[in-house]
Amino acid sequence: MKKYITTPIYYVNDKPHIGHAYTTLIADVFARYFRKKYGNENVFFLTGTDEHGSKVAKAAIDHNLSPQVYADLISNEYRIAWEQLNISYDEFFRTTDSRHAEIVQNFLQDLYNKGYIYKDKYKGLYCIGCEKFLSHNETNNGICVYHPNIILVEQEEDNYFFKLKEFSNTILDFIQNKKYLILPREKENEMVGKINNGVNNISISRPGVDWGIPLPWDSGHTVYVWVDALLNYYSATKIYLNKDTFWPPSLQIMAKDILWFHSVIWEGLLIANNLELPKVILAHGFFTIDGQKMSKSLGNVIIPQFLVNEYGCDGARYLILTSTTLNGDGDISLLKMKEKYNSDLANGLGNLIARITKLCEKMTTNSIFLNTVEKNDDLNIELLIEEYRPDEAIKKIWDYIRELDREISVDRPWDLLGKQLDKKLEIYIKKMLIIGLSLEPFLPMTSINIINIFNKKNITKPISFFLRK
Numbered sequence: 001m002k003k004y005i006t007t008p009i010y011y012v013n014d015k016p017h018i019g020h021a022y023t024t025l026i027a028d029v030f031a032r033y034f035r036k037k038y039g040n041e042n043v044f045f046l047t048g049t050d051e052h053g054s055k056v057a058k059a060a061i062d063h064n065l066s067p068q069v070y071a072d073l074i075s076n077e078y079r080i081a082w083e084q085l086n087i088s089y090d091e092f093f094r095t096t097d098s099r100h101a102e103i104v105q106n107f108l109q110d111l112y113n114k115g116y117i118y119k120d121k122y123k124g125l126y127c128i129g130c131e132k133f134l135s136h137n138e139t140n141n142g143i144c145v146y147h148p149n150i151i152l153v154e155q156e157e158d159n160y161f162f163k164l165k166e167f168s169n170t171i172l173d174f175i176q177n178k179k180y181l182i183l184p185r186e187k188e189n190e191m192v193g194k195i196n197n198g199v200n201n202i203s204i205s206r207p208g209v210d211w212g213i214p215l216p217w218d219s220g221h222t223v224y225v226w227v228d229a230l231l232n233y234y235s236a237t238k239i240y241l242n243k244d245t246f247w248p249p250s251l252q253i254m255a256k257d258i259l260w261f262h263s264v265i266w267e268g269l270l271i272a273n274n275l276e277l278p279k280v281i282l283a284h285g286f287f288t289i290d291g292q293k294m295s296k297s298l299g300n301v302i303i304p305q306f307l308v309n310e311y312g313c314d315g316a317r318y319l320i321l322t323s324t325t326l327n328g329d330g331d332i333s334l335l336k337m338k339e340k341y342n343s344d345l346a347n348g349l350g351n352l353i354a355r356i357t358k359l360c361e362k363m364t365t366n367s368i369f370l371n372t373v374e375k376n377d378d379l380n381i382e383l384l385i386e387e388y389r390p391d392e393a394i395k396k397i398w399d400y401i402r403e404l405d406r407e408i409s410v411d412r413p414w415d416l417l418g419k420q421l422d423k424k425l426e427i428y429i430k431k432m433l434i435i436g437l438s439l440e441p442f443l444p445m446t447s448i449n450i451i452n453i454f455n456k457k458n459i460t461k462p463i464s465f466f467l468r469k
């Protein structure tokens with residue numbers, strides 16, 4: 001079984017924040033889980049950066065740099081952030097890769113030759129934050145709901161359009177017949193509702209935006225940044241060695257802000273060019289701060305590096321992954337994160353490891369249990385991950401950790417000696433190994449540490465990890 005997992009490619013107008021890290025971490029959890037299940041060679045995990053368009057060009061000008069130099073700089077910031085968070089991506093895509101330009105041009109030329117593209121005038125409000133024209137019902141009294149501080153500009157220009165409308169019935173039919181899944185279910189309903197309200201053809205080019213890929217049949221236009229960006233998922237399978245067998249994507253993850261692009265427009269483009277559709281489109285909610293979406297343009301961001309410096313890589317992974325449920329929005333704050341770190345990691349898992357290993361120092365005999373545990377996993381989070389609920393899975397691990405903590409308090413093993421103590425400790429060791437194994441996709445280093453600590457004779461108390469803050 002091949003698994004191709006993608007994140008959105010992020011705009012390089014500014015540095016990564018923990019909203020981007022959330023999506024990327026969720027993808028990393030799936031990639032790690034599937035690698036273990038199907039083997040490394042059967043998983044392709046793609047992330048990257050979206051580098052063309054007016055938003056990036058403007059940011060470069062604001063920094064007195066050329067768009068390419070600026071894109072190089074910020075793209076690298078993403079790589080660094082993902083390294084700090086131990087993200088196991090296989091390839092890092094950049095839309096300024098020259099190999100991509102050729103694939104995009106060929107793709108669009110094919111659509112043009114098939115008669116699916118035409119030229120027309122576009123008049124409307126353009127949001128540079130979203131990089132799209134907004135219809136009036138997409139605005140709140142003329143203000144973009146995602147970028148309330150950006151002034152929308154009325155623009156009228158010649159655009160080439162893709163006849164998305166022609167494909168709307170096919171798309172609807174595919175969604176309803178589960179040819180591809182849009183998850184969670186409420187989001188699927190929302191997309192179906194939106195299609196039923198009417199689908200507009202979409203602009204695929206812009207005149208006067210120099211920072212982009214020229215249209216092959218009209219060099220006065222560059223490819224609209226969203227079309228350029230969506231095609232990265234396809235290009236990647238052509239550009240990188242031995243990746244063409246991974247098409248179509250198995251799981252594409254993003255937040256709800258760009259779900260329409262990923263669950264309708266993207267499919268329209270693929271259907272028009274007779275390409276297979278992705279299997280699952282998974283949309284999550286937003287991190288909000290005081291109820292507002294955390295975003296670069298609003299300036300209310302928390303950067304991953306801050307959390308890594310403060311809480312270590314796995315500490316940061318845990319805090320980001322558990323800050324919100326997958327389906328809802330999560331209002332977050334640094335204070336809440338600190339409290340969570342102390343309760344779940346320092347006093348929770350960290351303390352549990354210290355408690356059990358200290359008792360183990362009094363053990364008389366002790367065997368190695370990892371093999372028996374692997375076949376006997378009573379935590380069983382696989383089902384939740386397979387149902388695309390990694391948030392529920394990690395929660396279940398922590399329920400199990402708390403339960404084990406309670407069990408020890410009830411057992412009072414410190415009152416026991418000899419064989420009786422050994423017996424109790426065997427139970428705890430096995431449970432710790434189950435925790436260690438289950439944590440692998442979420443907190444990979446902690447998982448290895450736990451297994452190393454408990455999968456040996458003569459278990460001793462390690463130097464504490466997850467120190468209290």
Ligand code: MSP
Nearest residue numbers: 008009010011019023050229230254255286287294
């Ligand atoms: N470049 C486009 C995507 C093109 S993909 C073909 C883009 N980039 S972005 O930098 O704005 O990233 C948007 C994505 O980043 C969201 O869909 C989500 O995955 C993540 N997030 C950005 N802010 C977020 C929050 N505040 N909360 C959760 N996720 C967030 O759109």
